[in-house]
Amino acid sequence: MTLVDKKLPKDMNFFKRQEHLCHLTILAGYFCVLINFVALVSVWVGIIVPLQVDYTPYYYWTHYIIFPSLLLASVVGLVDIFIRKENLPLVVKQYSVLLLLVFCLAFMTIVHKIALVLLASFVIPIFISTVFSQPKMTRNIFLISFGAIIICTLIIIPDISERIPPGFIYVELVSSLGILSSAYVFSRILIKYSLEYHTMLKVSFDMQSKMHTMIQSDLFTGLYNRSTFDEFLSAFINDSFLTKETVTLATFDLDNFKAVNDSYGHAKGDQVLLYFSRLLKDKEKPNVFAFRFGGDEFALICKHLDTQTVYDMCARLLDEVNQNASTILGVPISFSCGIASFQPSLKDASSFFNAADKALYTAKQGGKNQIVIADNDLRSKGKDQESASPNMDQDGNK
Numbered sequence: 001m002t003l004v005d006k007k008l009p010k011d012m013n014f015f016k017r018q019e020h021l022c023h024l025t026i027l028a029g030y031f032c033v034l035i036n037f038v039a040l041v042s043v044w045v046g047i048i049v050p051l052q053v054d055y056t057p058y059y060y061w062t063h064y065i066i067f068p069s070l071l072l073a074s075v076v077g078l079v080d081i082f083i084r085k086e087n088l089p090l091v092v093k094q095y096s097v098l099l100l101l102v103f104c105l106a107f108m109t110i111v112h113k114i115a116l117v118l119l120a121s122f123v124i125p126i127f128i129s130t131v132f133s134q135p136k137m138t139r140n141i142f143l144i145s146f147g148a149i150i151i152c153t154l155i156i157i158p159d160i161s162e163r164i165p166p167g168f169i170y171v172e173l174v175s176s177l178g179i180l181s182s183a184y185v186f187s188r189i190l191i192k193y194s195l196e197y198h199t200m201l202k203v204s205f206d207m208q209s210k211m212h213t214m215i216q217s218d219l220f221t222g223l224y225n226r227s228t229f230d231e232f233l234s235a236f237i238n239d240s241f242l243t244k245e246t247v248t249l250a251t252f253d254l255d256n257f258k259a260v261n262d263s264y265g266h267a268k269g270d271q272v273l274l275y276f277s278r279l280l281k282d283k284e285k286p287n288v289f290a291f292r293f294g295g296d297e298f299a300l301i302c303k304h305l306d307t308q309t310v311y312d313m314c315a316r317l318l319d320e321v322n323q324n325a326s327t328i329l330g331v332p333i334s335f336s337c338g339i340a341s342f343q344p345s346l347k348d349a350s351s352f353f354n355a356a357d358k359a360l361y362t363a364k365q366g367g368k369n370q371i372v373i374a375d376n377d378l379r380s381k382g383k384d385q386e387s388a389s390p391n392m393d394q395d396g397n398k
Contacts, residue, residue: 018090021131022083025097029076029104036108037069068111072104094132098141101125102148109152113160119149119176123183130190133198138191142184149176218292220270221277229291232301234349240342247303247342248310249356252280254296255334255368264331272333275325279317299356307341307373314339314371322369336363340374 044065048055079100083093102125109118122145129138153173160169218225224232236247254276261269273296280290280298287303302310314337326332338359346352355374363372 015090018132019093022093022097023080025101025128026076026080026083029079029097029100030073032104033069033072033076036072037065040065064111068107072107075103076100091134091137094129094134094137095140098125098129098137099144101128102141102145105145106148106152110155113156119152119172120179122149122176122180126180126183126187127190130187130194133191133194135188135191138184138187142180142187145180146177149173149180218294221273221292223277223280223290223292223298225291226293229293229299229301230349232289232291233353236301236303237342237349237352241344245304246306247301247352248305248307248339249342249352250300250302250310250314250337250339251353251356251360252276252298252300252314252335252337253360253364255336255364257296257333260331260333268329268331271329272325272331275329276321276333276335279320283313283317307339310339310341311371311373318369318371334369336360336368337371338363338374339371 044060047053048060079096082088083096102122105118105121105124108121112118125141125145126138129141132138150173153169153176157169216224216228233249239245240247254272257269257272260272273292276298277290277292280300283300284290287305289301291299291301293299300310300314302313305313318335318337321334325334338356338361340346340352340355340359342352346355359372359374363370366372
């Protein structure tokens with residue numbers, strides 16, 4: 001059983017997810033270099049050699065396969081190393097991978113000189129930029145790609161003028177720019193709906209977080225409620241069986257609380273409950289959880305804390321109540337407390353709770369305003385600690 005964290009992460013680890021997208025894009029870059037290498041080797045084996053196309057092996061392999069593949073793989077590798085820097089801003093990593101794509105496409109266009117096909121491929125960085133959901137970034141990549149298409153066209157014109165009719169390269173240029181512009185428009189639409197969807201998810205997540213808190217909490221005091229106590233206690237016990245980690249339970253009962261209500265009114269009783277709840281809330285840590293069962297009954301579940309440590313914490317709490325409550329509330333209050341650490345002999349959550357509750361009952365019967373440790377802990381701690389209260393002397397007497 002897995003417990004839900006006391007505070008759910010509001011950002012849902014957004015930075016890590018965006019960073020992961022950058023690394024996935026780099027991985028796709030490596031894959032594309034490999035695919036390009038395999039495709040060009042296949043063209044050589046399946047087309048150029050059988051059809052005896054006018055290419056020398058040296059020229060084709062160096063100009064189209066080896067040199068481009070090595071250069072592209074090196075550039076992708078350098079960008080990969082660059083974006084792995086821990087202190088690098090996320091936006092720099094995002095721009096790095098997108099500009100890498102633009103560079104690779106421009107390089108391939110200049111090397112292979114297949115204008116219409118490769119010029120149109122500049123839409124790829126535009127669409128990939130949408131995963132980052134930043135309209136300004138998509139616009140900038142569009143403008144960079146727009147300029148790259150024009151520059152690449154001007155560079156390859158002298159080499160392809162013999163293969164296509166005069167002026168047709170400009171038709172390809174205009175067509176490619178049109179495709180790129182259309183891709184930009186569609187990308188902005190995708191980003192718009194992506195941001196709206198993200199906003200809806202965030203609102204839904206916040207509502208679920210609030211509902212989850214309400215379900216787990218006692219609405220009056222803000223402490224965890226009884227059902228959450230049962231859930232946590234069972235889960236911690238299961239963990240203890242597996243990991244042998246210490247789990248200690250302290251149960252509390254306000255002494256003579258009914259008399260406070262009868263003598264001072266329920267409004268004063270509510271003040272007492274809220275005062276004690278705040279004291280318990282202040283004790284909460286990542287491994288300490290405070291609960292209200294209902295009425296004047298409370299509990300602390302402490303992970304990784306032994307009986308003596310929890311006893312000392314509760315003793316300080318009782319001292320604080322005895323010394324300050326009368327001044328703050330205008331009425332003297334105290335509490336009784338029972339403490340038990342989980343032992344394998346207790347078998348389950350019910351037995352564990354009953355051990356602490358029995359110690360609490362002993363404290364109530366023994367005069368109240370004291371802390372008692374459960375019998376199973378007493379036997380393991382020795383005869384000199386058979387009972388406990390915050391006013392014990394070295395002999396164990398009050």
